Amino acid sequence: MNHDVLLMTPGPVALDSEILLAGAQPLKHHRTNDFAPLYADCVARLKRLFKTKHHLFLTHSSGTGGMETAIANLFHPGEKVLTVETGAFGERFTQIARAFRLQAIPLKYPWGHGAKVADIERMLDQHPDIKGVTVTFNETSTGVHNHLEPIGKLLHKRDVLFITDGVSGIGALPFDMDDWHVDCAISASQKGFLTPPGVGMVALSEKAWAKVQRVECHGFYFDLKHYKKNQDLPIPSYPWTPAISVMFSLHKALERIEAIGIDQVCAHYAKLANGLRAALAALDLTIFTQPDVRSNVLTVVNAPAGIHPSKIVQEIRDRYGVLIAGGQGEITDKVFRITTIGTIGEKEIIATVGLLELALQKLGYLKEVGKGVTAVLQSFATAR
Structure with a gap:
């Protein structure tokens, strides 16, 4: 590791x-x-x-x-x-x-x-x-x-x-x-x-x-x-x-x-969150949270049927050195969580999406990889 x-x-x-x-x-x-x-x-x-x-x-x-x-x-x-x-x-x-x-x-x-x-x-x-x-x-x-x-x-x-x-x-x-x-x-x-x-x-x-x-x-x-x-x-x-x-x-x-400005900081996190959500949609992964209250701080993702979210977290962490979060409380066995805040930018989101794809391919959910990364790149390319 x-x-x-x-x-x-x-x-x-x-x-x-x-x-x-x-x-x-x-x-x-x-x-x-x-x-x-x-x-x-x-x-x-x-x-x-x-x-x-x-x-x-x-x-x-x-x-x-x-x-x-x-x-x-x-x-x-x-x-x-x-x-x-x-x-x-x-x-x-x-x-x-x-x-x-x-x-x-x-x-x-x-x-x-x-x-x-x-x-x-x-x-x-x-x-x-x-x-x-x-x-x-x-x-x-x-x-x-x-x-x-x-x-x-x-x-x-x-x-x-x-x-x-x-x-x-x-x-x-x-x-x-x-x-x-x-x-x-x-x-x-x-x-x-x-x-x-x-x-x-x-x-x-x-x-x-x-x-x-x-x-x-x-x-x-x-x-x-x-x-x-x-x-x-x-x-x-x-x-x-x-x-x-x-x-x-x-x-x-x-x-x-x-120095950056709090409004600009919040807009940056919104851009990262939108990019991540675009990638998840391209991978046919659904979001746990209702659309009208989805946060730009993190996204809570429903794990694919038949795959325990801890397996996804473990695969990305142990193989690639990126730590995403598992679920909490009553949804521990149902979801994983990815943040879009911190001293991070587009490259960290792109990397995380790509590694998520590799993990999901290894775990049998994806047959091919690249759709998520393409979607997040397109989202960032068109964002203001």
């Missing part, structure tokens, strides 16, 4: 050497003027990318740590929260809410389908004492891109807190926290922000911050009152020891994203 594996997974994503090597520079002490400007600049850049003028904190955790931070700080035990489930990570919000003794009311959708505003409105009518709604922006288990703007308009009118898990979506899909009336947006470093894992992000509206001040956080490490106190010091800092090396890489990645 080639240990220099190309990650075509939806997180962690493939990163280039410039970003990785930024994390190899000598450490700085996190409570000095050497580190504080970098920390503050990362927060400022992230606010611009989230498109918020309000509060943003770094949790130095995975995205799940950010989800727990939101629940622990925004709700009193016993309060009702509507948890919209469009896949495994929507279900995770339900689990976290119940762990903090909230009354979680799941709104479940068949996997591959997106959330509908009318359903959320119906649930709010049935439970007028709901205090918050959680929605996964981009659900990597199912390939669903939930459209948040209309949900935000509804919840803003109802004065209900709107929390979104944007771990795999923010930085890769168009997102506007303030204009969409999102009260709490969560993300992490290892996906759209093109950085190794280790930094979580939690952004809050003024309405959400006012609720934080009224809630007794049932925890210590993720208590945002500590974070705000340290962020407001003359030398801004993090209340605990941060992931300093990851912060170096994050700063480099944020500089690059802003």
Whole structure:
């Protein structure tokens, strides 16, 4: 096996050497003027990318740590929260809410389908004492891109807190926290922000911050009152020891994203996703996700009949050194997943499609190869 594996997974994503090597520079002490400007600049850049003028904190955790931070700080035990489930990570919000003794009311959708505003409105009518709604922006288990703007308009009118898990979506899909009336947006470093894992992000509206001040956080490490106190010091800092090396890489990645422009980054990922989908259609491979909510972050592909998706993943990884992802949860035995984000471009998509064809030929699905590569080349050639 080639240990220099190309990650075509939806997180962690493939990163280039410039970003990785930024994390190899000598450490700085996190409570000095050497580190504080970098920390503050990362927060400022992230606010611009989230498109918020309000509060943003770094949790130095995975995205799940950010989800727990939101629940622990925004709700009193016993309060009702509507948890919209469009896949495994929507279900995770339900689990976290119940762990903090909230009354979680799941709104479940068949996997591959997106959330509908009318359903959320119906649930709010049935439970007028709901205090918050959680929605996964981009659900990597199912390939669903939930459209948040209309949900935000509804919840803003109802004065209900709107929390979104944007771990795999923010930085890769168009997102506007303030204009969409999102009260709490969560993300992490290892996906759209093109950085190794280790930094979580939690952004809050003024309405959400006012609720934080009224809630007794049932925890210590993720208590945002500590974070705000340290962020407001003359030398801004993090209340605990941060992931300093990851912060170096994050700063480099944020500089690059802003230099390119977030709109251009999202358009690039859309181009890659369209090329991949064109190739899949040429190979008569079907997409698991419903057409109206398909994500440009990744594509979830139904494995051909008679071929377990793990065989496809293994063949491409072991023979060619490219790692695509298997399925999750209830569709583990049905699908495989290919990302279209990271520090990748057309050549990585073309290579992955070609290697997928070779794997499918070896596994008996294809008699000849080349249709997928031809389709993706044509897609890229005609894209603007």
